[in-house]
Amino acid sequence: MITIEDIHYSYASNIEALKGVSLTINDGDFIAIMGQNGAGKTTFIKHFNGLLKPTSGIVRVNGVETTKTSVAALARNIGFVFQNPDNQLFSETVEDEIVFALKNFGFDKETIEQRVVWALDFLSLTQYRKTSPFLLSGGERKRVALASVLAWDPNTLVLDEPTIGQDHEQKEKLQQFIMQLQSKKKTVVMVTHDVEFVAECNPRIILMRDGKIVADGIAKDILTNSKLLEESSIVLPQIAQIFTKLCPLGLPANVINMDEAETTILSHVKKEGE
């Protein structure tokens, strides 16, 4: 559990990036943090594992204040995957990259091998096991960064823009995996601009603007509120755009995902036919 009480954060240049943010993240929560560029999203999540310490206010991870412990101690429980994989990767091969944290956390040899094989397979990277991460494409490097964190199975996973550079298939796999983590009561927090991904995943959405939280609610409510989204420089997901326009037909306006869109239209057609 992570509790954040009224935190402020200023960078050295005196720009206040967070202006009083409070949030409680319970074990098993699945949260998407959205908002325009420069809203403070990345600054905010860096407080979850003590990478940044608030200028004022308190962040507690499982009851412990982040100012009173080290990033290393927090790392075992909170896995971070950054926006830009190049800031995270440093090993000579994809395999070494994944092994690194596992070794640091003291896993035995057999477990390490098992976890590496699993992570490589899961993220479709097995063929690159002995390849340098820097020879891979942008999307593949992002998956290496993800693999190296998933391998040690942290209780909380923080993902900064996990879908950047990922194709449709990889996004679907990521979605399924997040659902799987949910069933194990793991916590997942992701920062993302990918409205289409969010619409299919259906998380709780925290909307940030100008260093503050401006909305907190379920995807169905937030992603169909065009005024709120526009103020945060976000566009409605395509399905919501369609249903907003279909209002005159008496169809519900708060449809955001594909399956529901299909059933809603088909049952309307059937009803009209009768």
Place this chain on the structure above:
Amino acid sequence: MTIIKISDLVYTYPGASKPSIDGLSLNIEKGEFVLITGPSGCGKTSLCRTFNGLIPHFYQGVLKGQIIVAGQDVTDKQTFEMAKHVGLVFQNPENQLFALSVEKDVAFGLENLGMPRAEMRKRVDWALNLAGIYDLRERSPHEVSGGQQQRVAIASVLAMQPEIIVLDEPTSFLDPLSAERIFEVIYKLNQEQGITVVLVEHRLDLTAKYTNHLVVMDKGKICFEGNPRDILCNEEISRIGVGIPKATLLYKRLKAAGFDVNMQTPLSSDELAEQLLKVLDV
């Protein structure tokens, strides 16, 4: 007029065991807006790197086949010579920015061309405004956000007003509305000034509507090429892992379930919603 002509291209990075581009031919006409898509690792970025000679001059490796861009054989010309014709916006903006201020980054290419100061001032302001970063001009490009860095990279290329602009997932770090605005700016430059645009994107939801020349790559080859309305209704496309726009997918699923919306394959939510209103309104 064909402005990019690639014939039987095979390219292997140094130290790689198999080619990243594996027998690819592509013709792009002057003034086209071409969209390239395909699964992660299919060779899209490598292909972009051949347009201005980064492949093979910078990346080395083994190249077979021919690349003619703006009448120049890329393998014979230095990258800086190609830069007059082709502007490239990379996937990762940090790799592209180096100057002390946003403004200097945008001016860099023009300084190299020896453009007079007054003219340069005008051009830089124009590009900063188009990219929506005029207010950031005195900031360091390394202290602005990832999304803002992408705008700086785009402005730097726009300022050069090249004949061809190649953009490799140029808005991946941008919020959706900003991304849409950038795509609109690029589309406008294409329509009004005839600049040839080659855009690499996974997110066809945002971009399919701008093109009538879609290129789908897989495993270093082109597997589909043509009008997106024809290509996106092909079943093979989903198997390759191309993300079909939600509006197109909903149209296909309704059709499969026995409800034909009765229109050409839609590429945007507006197109589908409009037709649904007509068909469903009794």
